[in-house]
Amino acid sequence: MNNSALLTDLYQLTMMAGYYENNLNETATFELFVRNYPKNRNYLIFAGLEQILDYILNLKFTEDELKYLRNHPVFKDVKDDFFNYLKDFKFTGDIWAMPEGTIFFPNEPVMRITAPIVQAQLLETYILSMFNFQTMIATKASRVTTASQGRQIIEFGSRRAHGPEAGVLAARASCIGGCIGSSNVYAGHKFGIPIYGTMAHSWIMAFDNEEEAFEKYHKLYPDNTILLVDTYNTIEGIKKATRISPKIKGIRLDSGDFYNLSIEARKILDDAGMQNTIIVASGDLNEYKIKDLIEREAPIDVFGVGTELVISADAPSLGGLYKLVEIEKDSKVIPKAKFSQNKNTYPGKKQVWRFLDKNKLIKDVIANEEESYPQQNAIPLLSLIVKEGKLLFALPDINQIKQHCLNNLSILDKQSLDLKNPTCTKVEISENLENKHNQIKDNLCNT
Amino acid sequence: MNNSALLTDLYQLTMMAGYYENNLNETATFELFVRNYPKNRNYLIFAGLEQILDYILNLKFTEDELKYLRNHPVFKDVKDDFFNYLKDFKFTGDIWAMPEGTIFFPNEPVMRITAPIVQAQLLETYILSMFNFQTMIATKASRVTTASQGRQIIEFGSRRAHGPEAGVLAARASCIGGCIGSSNVYAGHKFGIPIYGTMAHSWIMAFDNEEEAFEKYHKLYPDNTILLVDTYNTIEGIKKATRISPKIKGIRLDSGDFYNLSIEARKILDDAGMQNTIIVASGDLNEYKIKDLIEREAPIDVFGVGTELVISADAPSLGGLYKLVEIEKDSKVIPKAKFSQNKNTYPGKKQVWRFLDKNKLIKDVIANEEESYPQQNAIPLLSLIVKEGKLLFALPDINQIKQHCLNNLSILDKQSLDLKNPTCTKVEISENLENKHNQIKDNLCNT
Structure with missing residues (x-):
């Protein structure tokens, strides 16, 4: 900085x-x-x-x-x-x-x-x-992670943050607010934040066909293969993913109806014996959409949240x-x-002064510096x-x-x-x- | 950067x-x-x-x-x-x-x-x-300056930008989009952007009374005195400003109803023979509010635009x-x-390719690289x-x-x-x- x-x-x-x-x-x-x-x-x-x-x-x-x-x-x-x-x-x-x-x-x-x-x-x-x-951003991240009820949230928003530094700061604040990590490499290096990534559509498009793109990625990253399946046709993409290896770590949905696609994806993966392959979803997500998906029991394991998180859209x-x-x-x-x-x-x-009772917050009191409430279970x-x-x-x-x-x-x-x-x-x-x-x-x- | x-x-x-x-x-x-x-x-x-x-x-x-x-x-x-x-x-x-x-x-x-x-x-x-x-931000600034119909817009939003670097970048982009300058000193030094400023409420509050704060500022900045008049009571503040010197450059309104206050301020200033003293307004402004103020002929000369500009709020x-x-x-x-x-x-x-007729835009055409329309008054x-x-x-x-x-x-x-x-x-x-x-x-x- x-x-x-x-x-x-x-x-x-x-x-x-x-x-x-x-x-x-x-x-x-x-x-x-x-x-x-x-x-x-x-x-x-x-x-x-x-x-x-x-x-x-x-x-x-x-x-x-x-x-x-x-x-x-x-x-x-x-x-x-x-x-x-x-x-x-x-x-x-x-x-x-x-x-x-x-x-x-x-x-x-x-x-x-x-x-x-x-x-x-x-x-x-x-x-x-x-x-x-x-x-x-920390506050927004806290809302998103609360909504996710334990599913993991990764901050994916650097490209939509307000400039490169804002991307790094958003990664840090998102982590404080509950995200498991970020895609931002600088934030990883500078602050020790866990960093994550999958692949972009350009990776898929750089090869002659989707299957070759999947295979090549899996060969190089055998323990970290999360395949992006929506470049051409999502369902076909998921089916191709099952043919790569039962050991791939996950698939990523990046467009379309996440509820229906995740249900279908889970079925295709399970039918292929890939119960441990996770489903990642990304694309215009926020706390309300995540809450809704979880309430409807969409089988999504990890949410990548970008724009709405790093600009605190609402x-x-x-x-x-x-x-x-x-x-x-x-x-x-x-x-x-x-x-x-x-x-x-x-x-x-x-x-x-923060007043607690049995570890629950009762009230805060804003006081003059010289006032004191130590006997009342209040902490400054x-x-x-x-x-x-x-x-x-x-x-x-x-x-x-x-x-x-x-x-x-x-x-x-x-x-x-x-x-x-x-x-x-x-x-x-x-x-x-x-x-x-x-x-x-x-x-x-x-x- | x-x-x-x-x-x-x-x-x-x-x-x-x-x-x-x-x-x-x-x-x-x-x-x-x-x-x-x-x-x-x-x-x-x-x-x-x-x-x-x-x-x-x-x-x-x-x-x-x-x-x-x-x-x-x-x-x-x-x-x-x-x-x-x-x-x-x-x-x-x-x-x-x-x-x-x-x-x-x-x-x-x-x-x-x-x-x-x-x-x-x-x-x-x-x-x-x-x-x-x-x-x-350049696009937002363009909307704000278009709405201002020639009144000057200064970008005042560093404190609400998404981090310090975003403040500098917002100053630059605002200038491209039509602002006359920014309050951000780093942007001034790095990019040669004109920088402007008045005074904060803390300046007024640091003195025993408002008049002393005004006087001391005018003594040091005789050619650049823009007095912030709303710390205690705006109308009283404007009246005090007229007693400082007929040579003060301007006053700044930072709260309240800008339309009524600017009308009243203009009258007080004019009655004191201060027709050249400008009125600056700042505080939660955007293109719609500025358009409205100008349509109603509010006598405001300069608008300081902060938050809504540097985050492109809408x-x-x-x-x-x-x-x-x-x-x-x-x-x-x-x-x-x-x-x-x-x-x-x-x-x-x-x-x-951009098609122009008499310096007016007719249409744009997105074409393959090798296509060419030079004979049709189109420019690449x-x-x-x-x-x-x-x-x-x-x-x-x-x-x-x-x-x-x-x-x-x-x-x-x-x-x-x-x-x-x-x-x-x-x-x-x-x-x-x-x-x-x-x-x-x-x-x-x-x-």
Whole structure:
């Protein structure tokens, strides 16, 4: 991934210069959260933290980049001091965050950054784009894997992701959300994600006939032969597959009516004594279609899910926000909040407390940082992971994050995971926090 | 951008090994096209070629990547020869393409790659993800800028794009499609795209009061002051803005009812003698909302468009395809086609001819490569740009591509650009190509 400090919006840099020139580089706290549920969602899975930390802890401005900025007309009245400061830019703040793979709900801060405002301001654009995308995909993947009731889901969508990097990030987030792996090789190499593949229509078409294409593939990959059977005529393709070897691992359906084709395919395979040959289906699948196929007992073992997963088709954007909640001025802490129409925020550093009873989620409470509920079987979800610019722990690997996500899902009741009529988790604002909010609003209206 | 050869699907590599091991490394031709119009679209703008060529002409496998592949269980029966071949991988083929910014329609190949099949196969995933995304965004941007009837559109969506790279690519594609620029600094530096910005709510909130925030910003950026007026109360914010200086460049509305607010803002500004102070609006905008605001004569000068543009919200994926159309075996050219349900393709190398009359588009004809219509005022859209692995021309810069796109749009009649009831351009398949297609189908069914 690219860590250029320029992966940001111009106004972050103009504001930074403004803070710097006005000697306003006080310590500020920003929080990352989502205001509303995206369409069809009643929980979200936090993902993208590893890439966000990698960016924050390693970003620097190259000479070339600084020259570009220095020469941009908008900065003509900004003094050189600021650009010299950027030359030595280093993040020196504290970061609190939920672990990746944690389930969270609207208004809950998943990450809290406290740093000189010049530093904290710069990070907004990158943090949001990474958080918004991976969280959206991990959540979608969780819905798809929940719908599959144990059948395996592989992420197959790189070609329809929003560019090559989005394909890699989608593979990672899909894995966190429950997929067994991806077709993306870069994601396999970089993150240790299991990678899978079958064959394309071009393989079949490159040979003189379908049977030869099947044979040649099986000869080279005797233990990993999954034959794509729909290039010319699906049923004929399946019959040809049975003649290749009883040891082929599977067949893949990539078009047509998956329900009827899978029934027919299972029969043809079973009649040929190939009870262990699996059926893979791919092509325009999503959680609703998979749920339907499984309810009708379609004998499909593995679903390859592409487009709808990697663009989160029914909810293709997530509106994460990164908002100033507190500033320290002359050793005084000043809580901050915003009161635009439908866009208000809660002031001050916050913590999220999760109340459990017998390992089931009762409610979450968003509270001021200094509040505490340890005696009530509640656990705080945010913890300090970066102190004064230093990472305190080794980050978990993808398997640990995935396991954490699974553990988190297990605390939701069954109805919360229903695709059509899910119940929503109760999220409360603590009385103290609500009071603080009202107090600031009153002060503001009276000035 | 990252050029790792591993930015691909695993099956491309397993198929490559298969072709290699079977001495099937014949010259093959693949074509890139879209089968159907995405929702609400009646034309597409080709974008992403520069990044695709950069990838193809520079990709190589690092030792580390080869080691990862060599050790992957799926390749256990593949001989070392193949990995030695990958070590020296170099693209040696020919590429024909439409220029970036060209308008095209379903079934028209926008790019044609002829190379040893082992090379051509590898490229599919990257080509599709780059083409699908940038083409989708350039097309969306074109719709938004058409709707704006000359008011300026700036792309503001990095934080909602599908990851940081998608933000940069969206900025580029938006510019091709007609935006005057982007907020993305990396895109500015890398592609020479004009970059713009105002200020965030955090800037306002970092000061003791709104007026101080406005003043401090104006002092530092006297020629570039666009004040964000909705942090607390929009109308009060606009009034405060008039007290800062009559020379401020503009104000930005970021919430509320843009129609009423812009009318009121214009009145407040005009009454203060600030007729030249512009009004910028941002927040959940798209082509339909912009069209409506302009039809109602809302006095908004610049629209900042974010989420809906960078994810192409009403059509968030594009189904580009990269299909084998021809293979050369023992010096014989064998045209290839696919006949799956609703997924058939046309065989052989193709050219697209555009028929114009008085600079207006009459129709396009998709023909066999060797057909020719020069006497009928028709121009071929595909030209040779890479020969035996070498780029033949310097690629155009972003401004040239944007101008080419504008010129292309001008050949469409007004009704083709209507957002609600557009007419569709006529695209014909040449008689020769149709015959070739039927002939292959007959042959296949008789074997």
